[in-house]
Amino acid sequence: MRKFILFVLLLFSATGTVFSQSTVADPERKDFISTLGFLSSDWMEGREAGSKGSFLAADYIVSQMMQHGLKPGTGVGRNKSYFQDFDIIRYNTTEAEFTLIEQIGKGQVRKNLISGVDYVIEAGPAGFQIEAQLVFVGYGISAPQAGYDDYRKLDVSGCIVVVLDGFPGEKDTLSRGWKQFGNNAMEGSYSLETKQRNAMKNGALAMVVISPKENFFRFIRNQVNKSTDRSAFREIVMEQFEYVDDKYALPGDSALIPLCWLGNEAAAGFIFESGNDINEIEKRIATRLVPESMEIKGKKVAISADIKAEPILVRNVLGHIKGLDTTRSIVIGAHYDHLGMRNTHIYNGSDDNASGVAGMLALAGAWVRSGVKPPCNIIFAAWTAEEKGLLGSAWFVRNFDFSKQKVLLNVNFDMISRSSPDDVESKIVSVGLLKGTDFLKEIVSRHNQNLKRPFELDIWETNGPGGSDYAPFAMKQIPVMSFFSGYQDDYHTPRDIFFKADPVKMDAILKLANRIILEFLSTQIF
Numbered sequence: 001m002r003k004f005i006l007f008v009l010l011l012f013s014a015t016g017t018v019f020s021q022s023t024v025a026d027p028e029r030k031d032f033i034s035t036l037g038f039l040s041s042d043w044m045e046g047r048e049a050g051s052k053g054s055f056l057a058a059d060y061i062v063s064q065m066m067q068h069g070l071k072p073g074t075g076v077g078r079n080k081s082y083f084q085d086f087d088i089i090r091y092n093t094t095e096a097e098f099t100l101i102e103q104i105g106k107g108q109v110r111k112n113l114i115s116g117v118d119y120v121i122e123a124g125p126a127g128f129q130i131e132a133q134l135v136f137v138g139y140g141i142s143a144p145q146a147g148y149d150d151y152r153k154l155d156v157s158g159c160i161v162v163v164l165d166g167f168p169g170e171k172d173t174l175s176r177g178w179k180q181f182g183n184n185a186m187e188g189s190y191s192l193e194t195k196q197r198n199a200m201k202n203g204a205l206a207m208v209v210i211s212p213k214e215n216f217f218r219f220i221r222n223q224v225n226k227s228t229d230r231s232a233f234r235e236i237v238m239e240q241f242e243y244v245d246d247k248y249a250l251p252g253d254s255a256l257i258p259l260c261w262l263g264n265e266a267a268a269g270f271i272f273e274s275g276n277d278i279n280e281i282e283k284r285i286a287t288r289l290v291p292e293s294m295e296i297k298g299k300k301v302a303i304s305a306d307i308k309a310e311p312i313l314v315r316n317v318l319g320h321i322k323g324l325d326t327t328r329s330i331v332i333g334a335h336y337d338h339l340g341m342r343n344t345h346i347y348n349g350s351d352d353n354a355s356g357v358a359g360m361l362a363l364a365g366a367w368v369r370s371g372v373k374p375p376c377n378i379i380f381a382a383w384t385a386e387e388k389g390l391l392g393s394a395w396f397v398r399n400f401d402f403s404k405q406k407v408l409l410n411v412n413f414d415m416i417s418r419s420s421p422d423d424v425e426s427k428i429v430s431v432g433l434l435k436g437t438d439f440l441k442e443i444v445s446r447h448n449q450n451l452k453r454p455f456e457l458d459i460w461e462t463n464g465p466g467g468s469d470y471a472p473f474a475m476k477q478i479p480v481m482s483f484f485s486g487y488q489d490d491y492h493t494p495r496d497i498f499f500k501a502d503p504v505k506m507d508a509i510l511k512l513a514n515r516i517i518l519e520f521l522s523t524q525i526f
Contacts, residue, residue: 087312101301134301182275316395333379338387360380453508463476
């Protein structure tokens with residue numbers, strides 16, 4: 001018996017040694033360039049989730065997975081299909097009302113605002129009616145790690161909270177607020193979703209958002225080109241490429257509280273008319289980092305909305321390489337959906353995110369061609385509905401059987417073929433990691449230095465919430481590694497086309513990712 005146990009231990013030791021000495025050739029330009037071109041062609045019609053173009057794209061991705069030799073599904077159970085079909089809920093507001101109510105003596109003054117002019121309501125898939133007291137909660141941030149909490153010693157239970165958009169010091173890079181919050185690590189603390197969840201946690205019924213930065217123009221469009229939002233050409237760009245979308249959710253999602261964007265004139269003319277200037281409040285908070293939360297006495301808001309909702313069929317595309325240990329896996333993914341078509345404009349989404357899918361498939365091909373048997377399953381995923389709220393990856397994580405297969409790592413590619421305007425030498429790459437995974441940070445940094453032309457790495461950490469498909473994994477505390485090459489000038493416009501791609505940068509990112517994955521798998525204990 002002792003000899004048998006010794007033999008088994010030696011066998012597993014030998015297997016680990018074989019893999020650690022194995023190599024998988026890095027993908028090359030020829031492995032991704034044609035896929036990038038075809039996925040971002042006009043034939044795909046922008047690949048909006050649930051559209052004909054998205055199903056054409058899914059069929060093409062399956063053909064590439066089959067050509068590479070990937071097995072269907074995730075390696076759990078008897079997979080017969082590469083497709084993971086499910087419904088998402090598309091909804092929009094059909095009617096809305098927003099009434100400001102001021103108590104004067106024993107009477108009330110009611111002022112009805114104009115939808116789309118004074119306000120825009122964003123709500124879940126169900127209608128609502130709410131009337132409640134207003135409470136100003138600064139930026140609506142609760143960040144104990146930064147020593148800042150707008151809700152400290154404040155009771156907002158049963159109230160409607162009023163919050164400022166963004167974070168303290170967003171307009172002043174020299175302020176204390178900017179130094180505390182103006183970095184990737186703190187981004188999750190001031191996202192709108194986080195602010196809504198903070199308000200819900202404290203018992204608020206709804207949230208009104210106002211901006212100290214601009215007028216109401218920027219809120220009446222659901223998609224904003226972030227790179228041109230502050231430029232002199234913003235008005236022209238938005239007139240040319242206006243993109244309006246509905247709202248989306250997964251069935252059974254616990255809806256967040258209603259959110260209402262309020263124009264500055266409406267806010268200044270009623271809510272803050274008693275000497276509290278929005279810009280002055282913002283400056284004080286940015287300078288001192290002391291919350292200025294307060295009850296807005298004698299003032300209420302009544303808001304309501306009627307919602308129209310319908311199911312939309314969408315699909316993830318999944319293939320895998322079977323590993324030596326089929327109870328563990330890593331997931332390498334990228335979203336294949338984009339914004340689709342609006343009027344005569346096709347939002348091709350070459351960088352966002354045909355590039356990520358082309359990179360994912362190139363890695364899949366490299367691993368299959370190598371003949372190397374990985375120590376665990378490698379799942380290759382093309383997510384849908386990322387642009388609708390990370391719904392494809394969220395559905396996968398929500399329905400994955402973690403009792404049968406443990407996910408060790410999620411590698412995410414989102415926009416890896418372009419550079420931001422400031423990155424004139426195309427040398428900056430952002431890599432997002434789960435907070436506390438310092439071993440991944442060390443691996444990333446070391447392999448980057450071994451590149452022929454190392455990148456300037458922007459390594460940042462997330463504790464869960466985020467803006468790409470790594471987030472549902474990070475929320476379950478699964479280590480993540482998300483690659484991003486920068487917001488380019490054509491982000492979320494029809495100008496994001498194949499011919500503007502930078503294959504040299506994309507090639508280097510995939511080389512870096514492949515080498516990191518190899519080391520990660522060779523150093524894990526199976």
